[in-house]
Amino acid sequence: MRNISDIIEEYLKKIMHSNQHKIIEIKRSEIADRFECVPSQINYVINTRFTLEKGYLVESKRGGGGYIRISRITNEDKAQLIDEIIEMIQPKISQLKAVNILERLLEEELITKREAKLMVNAIDRNTLPFQLPLRDEIRARIMSAMLNALKYEI
Amino acid sequence: MRNISDIIEEYLKKIMHSNQHKIIEIKRSEIADRFECVPSQINYVINTRFTLEKGYLVESKRGGGGYIRISRITNEDKAQLIDEIIEMIQPKISQLKAVNILERLLEEELITKREAKLMVNAIDRNTLPFQLPLRDEIRARIMSAMLNALKYEI
DNA sequence: GATAATATCTGATATATTCCGCATTTTCCC
DNA sequence: GGGAAAATGCGGAATATATCAGATATTATC
Numbered sequence: 512m513r514n515i516s517d518i519i520e521e522y523l524k525k526i527m528h529s530n531q532h533k534i535i536e537i538k539r540s541e542i543a544d545r546f547e548c549v550p551s552q553i554n555y556v557i558n559t560r561f562t563l564e565k566g567y568l569v570e571s572k573r574g575g576g577g578y579i580r581i582s583r584i585t586n587e588d589k590a591q592l593i594d595e596i597i598e599m600i601q602p603k604i605s606q607l608k609a610v611n612i613l614e615r616l617l618e619e620e621l622i623t624k625r626e627a628k629l630m631v632n633a634i635d636r637n638t639l640p641f642q643l644p645l646r647d648e649i650r651a652r653i654m655s656a657m658l659n660a661l662k663y664e665i
Numbered sequence: 666m667r668n669i670s671d672i673i674e675e676y677l678k679k680i681m682h683s684n685q686h687k688i689i690e691i692k693r694s695e696i697a698d699r700f701e702c703v704p705s706q707i708n709y710v711i712n713t714r715f716t717l718e719k720g721y722l723v724e725s726k727r728g729g730g731g732y733i734r735i736s737r738i739t740n741e742d743k744a745q746l747i748d749e750i751i752e753m754i755q756p757k758i759s760q761l762k763a764v765n766i767l768e769r770l771l772e773e774e775l776i777t778k779r780e781a782k783l784m785v786n787a788i789d790r791n792t793l794p795f796q797l798p799l800r801d802e803i804r805a806r807i808m809s810a811m812l813n814a815l816k817y818e819i
Numbered sequence: 820g821a822t823a824a825t826a827t828c829t830g831a832t833a834t835a836t837t838c839c840g841c842a843t844t845t846t847c848c849c
Numbered sequence: 850g851g852g853a854a855a856a857t858g859c860g861g862a863a864t865a866t867a868t869c870a871g872a873t874a875t876t877a878t879c
Contacts, residue, residue: 514875516826539867549828554868559825574835576668577866625815626780632810633787640806652794653807656786661779668865670836693857703838708858713835728845731856 515548520560522546523581533583557581568663584663589621593662597655603647609634609654622661630657669702674714676700677735687737711735717753718765720773743775744816751809757801760790763808776815784811 519542527535543550561567561581568582596612604612613630616622622630632638634650641649673696681689697704715721715735725733740746750766767784770776776784786792788804795803 514826540865550866551829551868552827555826555828558868571867572835573833573865573867575865576671576836577834579867626783628814629780629783629811630787632814633784633807635810638806638810639803649793649803652792653787656789656792657783660782660786668836694855704857705839705859706837709836709838725857726845727843727855727857729855730846731844733857 515546515552516556516559519546519548519553519556523556523561527581527583534580536578536580538578553579563662566663586663590662592621593658597658600651600654602651603644604651604654605647606634606636606650609650612654626661630654633657669700669706670710670713673700673702673707673710677710677715681735681737687739688734690732690734692732707733716762716765718762718769720769746775747812747816751812754805754808756805757798758805758808759801760788760804763788763804766808770815780815784808787811 523535523537523542527533537553539550539553542553546552557569557579561569563584566584566587568584570580570582572578596616600609600612610631613622613627617624617627634653636646639646639649639653677689677691677696681687691707693704693707696707700706711723711733715723717738720738722736722738723733724736725731740749750770754763754766764785767776767781771778771781788807790800793800793803
């Protein structure tokens with residue numbers, strides 16, 4: 512007998528694959544009712560089986576009209592490269608090194624010129640009003656966040 | 666089944682876009698009757714979905730002959746729009762308002778989905794490890810820097 | 820059997836929607 | 850000029866929905 516988490520996971524993947532766009536939108540309470548468990552059980556299933564590393568993007572909205580939306584996403588090689596870059600820049604990175612990384616991504620056509628310029632501006636020393644080493648730490652955080660946004664196509 | 670606020674929002678946007686000048690004038694009570702909700706529900710929809718950050722201007726008149734008028738703010742000049750947004754967000758901006766601005770720029774096709782996502786991640790509260798109001802101030806600076814990168818074509 | 824990993828649920832918290840009850844403004848009529 | 854009708858605005862309560870930390874239970878591994 513499998514556990515309720517496996518059953519819910521299987522159900523969600525089934526309805527996702529039957530959807531041409533590989534995207535589903537659910538209400539926690541409805542799924543919980545259907546499988547006779549508490550609503551936060553759905554959170555557990557989603558947080559453990561539908562992660563970015565496994566190729567899913569989860570978005571949600573609280574309150575009346577709330578929902579949970581799960582999308583399938585792709586492009587593992589690029590994701591891996593970006594993960595390596597993110598790991599490289601922890602826990603802080605200088606502006607010069609950051610710009611070099613962005614130039615590399617531009618050369619490999621993983622980002623556009625506009626995106627490069629946007630990111631360069633976001634992490635410029637004039638944008639971040641802190642002393643070193645805090646400025647380099649904040650720069651690493653912002654850089655990582657932006658790179659994370661590039662890992663997958665939707 | 667979606668909630669009544671989303672339905673009213675969609676209806677208002679539809680009649681606005683079918684209008685060449687992107688301006689509509691409504692009576693609260695008429696819309697409320699049409700969608701079978703209380704009149705103040707219209708206030709809620711307008712106050713949350715038709716904000717300045719999202720590119721709308723709302724005017725109204727109470728009393729007999731009262732109305733609500735909603736206009737789409739149009740900007741012929743992209744650089745001017747971005748300058749106005751940069752001015753709007755000084756000296757600090759909340760994450761919600763920033764996201765609304767980016768959605769507006771996305772709607773007007775001034776930025777791509779990827780660029781929007783990149784910027785949303787850069788200014789997310791999880792990226793900026795500060796207490797309020799400093800976090801909103803840093804957010805404004807990063808946002809301004811990124812918007813400045815978009816003012817002109819490369 | 821001890822420990823680690825995973826699963827399930829509780830209770831608190833965050834966010835969004837809907838409506839109530841009243842305030843305010845404007846127009847019309849006597 | 851005053852009162853009634855026609856209109857919108859708003860603070861707050863109630864309700865609807867999701868997330869999350871942590872406690873506890875179950876299962877897996879050694």
